[in-house]
Amino acid sequence: xxxxxAPRAPVAGALLALGELxxxxxxxxxxxxxxxxxxLAELLAGELxxxxxxxxxxxxxxxxDVISMTDKPAVALRGKPQSSxxxxxxxxxxxxxxxxxxxxxxxxxxxxxxxxLKLHPGLTRPAIGTxxxxxxxxxxxLDSGANVDCSPEELVQFARIGATYAQDLLGRExxxxxxxxxxEEPEKGNAVVKEAHQRLLHAGLNxxxxxxxxxIATGQCDRGPIDVVVCDGFxxxxxxxxxxxxxxxxxxxxxxxxxxxxxxxxxxxxxxDADEYGGAPLLGVNGVSIISHGKSSPTAIKNAIRVARRAYxxxxxxxxxxxxxxxxxxSEHGATA
Numbered sequence: 456x457x458x459x460x461a462p463r464a465p466v467a468g469a470l471l472a473l474g475e476l477x478x479x480x481x482x483x484x485x486x487x488x489x490x491x492x493x494x495l496a497e498l499l500a501g502e503l504x505x506x507x508x509x510x511x512x513x514x515x516x517x518x519x520d521v522i523s524m525t526d527k528p529a530v531a532l533r534g535k536p537q538s539s540x541x542x543x544x545x546x547x548x549x550x551x552x553x554x555x556x557x558x559x560x561x562x563x564x565x566x567x568x569x570x571x572l573k574l575h576p577g578l579t580r581p582a583i584g585t586x587x588x589x590x591x592x593x594x595x596x597l598d599s600g601a602n603v604d605c606s607p608e609e610l611v612q613f614a615r616i617g618a619t620y621a622q623d624l625l626g627r628e629x630x631x632x633x634x635x636x637x638x639e640e641p642e643k644g645n646a647v648v649k650e651a652h653q654r655l656l657h658a659g660l661n662x663x664x665x666x667x668x669x670x671i672a673t674g675q676c677d678r679g680p681i682d683v684v685v686c687d688g689f690x691x692x693x694x695x696x697x698x699x700x701x702x703x704x705x706x707x708x709x710x711x712x713x714x715x716x717x718x719x720x721x722x723x724x725x726x727x728d729a730d731e732y733g734g735a736p737l738l739g740v741n742g743v744s745i746i747s748h749g750k751s752s753p754t755a756i757k758n759a760i761r762v763a764r765r766a767y768x769x770x771x772x773x774x775x776x777x778x779x780x781x782x783x784x785x786s787e788h789g790a791t792a
Contacts, residue, residue, distance in 0.1 A: 456486040456521045456539040457559015459749050465558065466494040468756020473509035475757070476764065483552055485516040485543040518542040522559060524749060528566040540564055544571040547742045554743030554763035556734060558751040564744065565601050565737060572742035577779040580605070581739035582613045583688070583746055584620050585695055586732045589674030595621050596635075596671065596684045597738060600692035607650035610634070610685050611658050616738045617683040618660055619778050623769040624762075630682035633666030635690060639676065641665065647687070655685075668694065699748075733758025736766055738775065743767050 456462055469482045484491050492515065499507050520535035532541065540559055546552040548571040557564050565581065574581060582598035597617050598605065605613075614632045621630035634652055636644035641652050643665060655662040663678045670676040671684055671694070686694070710717040733755050734747035743766045747759045766772070 456490075456518070457524070457557050457749075458747070458751055459524070459558075460752070461558065462486060462490055462494050463498075464751055464753050465756050466491060467498055467503060467753035468751070468760065469513065470495075470498060470503050470506045470509060471753055471757040472760040473512050474506045476761070478512060480764070481512045481514060482760065483514045483516050483543070483546065485518045485546070486539040487519060487521070488515050488517045491515050516542060516546070522563045524560050526560055526563060528560065528562040531560065531563045532566055532570065538563075540567050541571070544568055544742075544744065547744070548572055553767040554745065556745040556747060556756065556759045556763050558734075558747040558749055558756065558759075561600060561746055561749075564746055568737050568740045568742070568744040572740040572744065574739055575741055575776050575779050578612050578616075578739045580609055580612075581737050582616065583691075583735045584617060584738045585691070585735040586625075587671055587684075587695075587698060588732075589672055591674030592680060592682075593625065594671055594674055594681050594684055595625065596686065596691055596694065598686065598688040598691050599695045599735060600688045601737065602688040604689070605647065605687040607647050607654055610647070610651040610687070611654045612739070614655060614658065614660055614662070614683065614685045615778060616775050617685060619775045620736070620738060620771060621682045623771040623774055624765055625682065627682045629661050631678075631680060632660050632662045632683045632685065633664065633670065633676065633681045634662070635671075635684050635686035635694075636665040636667065639665045639667065651685075730755040731758060733760070733762050736762065736771075740772075741776070742772060 518537055518539040520538040522531040522535055522538045522540055540557055540563055543555045544567050547555050580602050583601045584595050584597040585599040587594045587596050595617055597613050618630045621627040636648050666676050675681055706720050710720050730752055734745040737744040737746055743763050745759050745763045747755055
């Protein structure tokens with residue numbers, strides 16, 4: 456029920472996903488049953504009629520409350536305990552579902568994920584990990600919006616969980632970790648970044664030092680390819696929103712100046728389309744919780760569901776828990792939420 460184009464986009468995205476993903480995978484549509492049924496009927500009688508055969512792989516789960524995009528997270532969780540977000544995440548926690556996807560209120564999803572799924576021992580906060588397309592291989596950036604302010608140790612924690620994501624979902628061996636700063640020298644950056652740099656040098660990770668914003672677009676720096684970039688959520692979210700707007704702007708400009716078909720150019724540069732990446736996992740919670748953009752289209756929802764499936768099948772959550780247990784000093788395991 457969440458997102459700028461809900462419930463149509465989530466329902467259509469679910470149908471598109473089932474059309475591509477093999478049985479026996481099922482999807483649970485959590486929300487107001489009557490509204491969902493109406494959307495299903497309209498879509499299957501119209502533009503998505505060829506997908507009528509997947510209807511029996513959809514289960515509707517009643518959740519009468521709706522969290523709006525403007526609701527404050529804590530107030531929403533207390534006042535709307537039967538929202539689609541809370542009910543859906545509770546199903547994951549209870550083992551009734553393997554992952555959760557939403558394009559709704561990000562703050563509410565993070566808060567509900569913390570309550571329902573809990574943090575891994577050794578972590579103080581989760582982080583949103585977003586895939587950025589580059590001129591080379593894609594790069595994972597975290598945090599891209601969950602935490603406006605971060606401590607040096609939290610940035611180190613993000614590097615640990617980001618390395619596991621890069622291994623499990625991106626197939627990167629010994630992922631190269633960069634710390635986003637205003638210069639590659641260790642003494643560049645604010646106090647938090649400079650302290651985080653020193654801690655990362657001794658964290659047992661493949662830390663390649665500070666990287667700059669321009670390095671993300673190329674996917675590499677002068678020390679080699681980059682797999683993971685770590686930053687606070689304020690910086691990461693500003694970077695994400697800029698990145699999302701850049702590709703459509705450039706495609707439109709090139710198409711106009713060169714006299715090319717804009718849609719054809721967009722298709723040829725599909726790797727720059729945010730919809731192709733679907734959603735970003737909330738890393739650090741004990742379960743799969745995928746956060747999609749509020750403006751997610753059906754295609755974006757479809758791809759977010761694919762991300763959730765890969766995260767579950769790769770057992771990423773267990774790998775993060777194991778990596779933290781192996782690499783985080785025992786004194787840090789008391790820091791949980």
